[in-house]
Amino acid sequence: MGALLVFVDFDREIQCKESEFAIFNPPQDQSCAEYLAPYLAGPGSRNNLVNPDAFEECRVCQYTRGSDYLYTVNLLDYYYGWRDAAICVLFAFSGYALVYALMKVRTKASKKAE
Numbered sequence: 001m002g003a004l005l006v007f008v009d010f011d012r013e014i015q016c017k018e019s020e021f022a023i024f025n026p027p028q029d030q031s032c033a034e035y036l037a038p039y040l041a042g043p044g045s046r047n048n049l050v051n052p053d054a055f056e057e058c059r060v061c062q063y064t065r066g067s068d069y070l071y072t073v074n075l076l077d078y079y080y081g082w083r084d085a086a087i088c089v090l091f092a093f094s095g096y097a098l099v100y101a102l103m104k105v106r107t108k109a110s111k112k113a114e
Contacts, residue, residue, distance in 0.1 A: 001084075002075050002080055002081060002083075002084035003081045003082070003084040003085035003088065005070060005073070005075060005081070006070060006075055006078060006080055006081025006084070007081050008066075009066035009067075009069065009070060010065075010066050010067050010070060010078050010081070011065065011066065011067070012065065012066035013064075013065060013066075014048070014061065014063040014064060014065060014066065014068070014069070016048070016050075016061035016062070016063075020061065020062070021050070021059045021060065021061055022059070022060045022061075022062075023057055023058065023059055023060075024057075024058055025056045025057060025058070026055065026056070026058055029055075030055070031052065031053055031054065031055055032049055032051060032052050032053070032054050032055075032058035032059075033049065033052035033053065035058070036049055036058065036060070044060075046063065046064065046068040046071060047060050047061065047062060047063075047064070048060065048061040048062075048063065048064040
């Protein structure tokens, strides 16, 4: 799943719907950017302040890019998609190899039983 999510969503721009915004008013005489500066520099660094110059009804979207969402599901970088795809390929090939090896062992043992 990680490979599918990363390759499709990592570089995608996020456009929030009106119902997805966090809307609030900053303290008096402060713009949205001034009020949220410490938050956006720290734990909210992946959030998107849509109207930084406004003095009321600040609109904050939870994600800016698809990579911001993928970060929340522990897909921290683009190479995680290649890593997960390689794991799937290795799993498939190891399954075929085990079946082949076990069939060889079984046929040798069954020939001796006759």
